[in-house]
Amino acid sequence: FVGMEAALTFSTGYMANIGVMPAMVGRGDAIFADRLNHASLVDGALLSRADFTRYPHNDVAALAGAMAASTARRKLIVTDGVFSMDGDLARLPGLLELAERHDAWLLVDDAHGFGVLGPHGNGALAHFGLESERILYMGTLGKAAGVAGAFVAGSRLAIEWLINSTRSYIFTTAAPPLLAHALLASIDLIEQGDDRRTHLADLIQRLRNQLALTRWQLMPSCTAIQPVLIGDNNEALAAAQALDAEGLWAPAIRPPTVPAGTARLRISLSAAHTVEQVDRLAAALNRLERSAG
Ligand SMILES: *Cc1c(COP(=O)(O)O)cnc(C)c1O
Secondary structure: OOOOOEEEEEOOHHHHHHHHHHHHOOOOOEEEEEOOOOHHHHHHHHHHOOEEEEEOOOOHHHHHHHHHOOOOOOEEEEEEOEOOOOOOEOOHHHHHHHHHHOOOEEEEEOOOOOOOOOOOOOOHHHHHOOOOOOEEEEEEOOOOOOOOOEEEEEOHHHHHHHHHHOHHHHOOOOOOHHHHHHHHHHHHHHHOOHHHHHHHHHHHHHHHHHOOOOOOEEOOOOOOEEEEEEEOHHHHHHHHHHHHHOOOOOOEEOOOOOOOOOEEEEEEOOOOOOHHHHHHHHHHHHHHHHHHO
């Protein structure tokens, strides 16, 4: 489904990330990670004991400089496919080019792309039309797929290696078969879900068109994650609570989940939402911003 030779499943995405990274690199090797990566990728990097360089968000030039300066034997670039608190996409073509130039692995955590991006929901790699033996593609199964768990896909050789060396795969009980059956139904729905994806894309555009914010800022995202940057923690919390009182759920995300001073409402749209609901959300946000200011 994601265009890879082989895959293995994990009980959660967190388990996948903290297992795969130490299996791929260790002491004396180097990890290059986007500064806004998901916490599980940070923990995986720390567990691996590899040198850990975090490059500025989506800054391919900075990453190129850091990789050129590295003398590590094995190198691993790690990135979210869709950044979970910002909603923007990783510059995957540029990252893959660097991986090729420096003989490195590229691990893509597509928790928010799998099932949504690409022609049939195949994810961020399909969205960019990328294919490479250097890529390890990780997707979670509890978000768009609506079940639970995660998988990592790659070349047959890479997956054989992971089966034999990933501690969070080996030393924990496998997910029950009932999840596999539920997932098969999910995959069918995802594959035949073009109408749902079109509806979702319409909702995203509609929300972006209808918001007329001046102090708060709609962040540049083309995905279902549409954060509204507020800045101040208390103002973000008050906005979330005011929305909640109207039956609208957009949680306030604050540090340390996001950098200090960038508290935000994290709106996540879904194909299950209606046009009317999005209109109501946009109207409420426009009104709340004015009354808060
Ligand atoms: C949710 C998420 C995870 C963790 O997946 P779980 O299955 O919930 O453990 C990992 N990475 C990203 C980017 C996520 O959004």
